Amino acid sequence: AKIYPLAVDTRVTPSMGEVMIKDMLAGKIDAAVLWGPMAGYYARELGADVTIVPLLKEKTGSRMSYRITMGVRPSDQEWKRTLNRVIRENQTEIIKILLGYNVPLIDEHDNPITQ
Known part of the structure; x- marks a missing residue:
């Protein structure tokens, strides 16, 4: 080691x-x-x-897969809606970019996202 x-x-x-x-x-x-x-x-x-x-089936210790998120101030709800809309509208392209950099992606059921 x-x-x-x-x-x-x-x-x-x-x-x-x-x-x-x-x-x-x-x-x-x-x-x-x-x-x-x-x-x-x-x-x-x-x-x-x-x-x-990806390490997905470990039964001890901290979970090693997690979602990445961002936050906005509580007073910025319009900006939050704009960000969510832009992400939703561009999700396919965002996934393509991440996969292009060989970033391992999984869905909410721990299945690999490959395209």
Whole structure:
């Protein structure tokens, strides 16, 4: 096992996600466990022929898959409605962009979103 510090300033130090993927490709480690969007991005950038597997069935510890959200001030309800409408109208394109960066996506039933 090898420990990688994930909280680094990538302006002066390479991303540990990138280092982990490179180490795995070089055979220094057998597998890497890291945040899905980071794993997907660096695997794509490095041309790695790897499989990214979301951790969905663990019975102990914190759930490792979650929704990303944003909030608005309670006084900004019109802005909230506008954001929700824009996201809803562009959901297909948003998913395509995320998949283009190899971000692993799952639906509300933990099924992979692939298109």
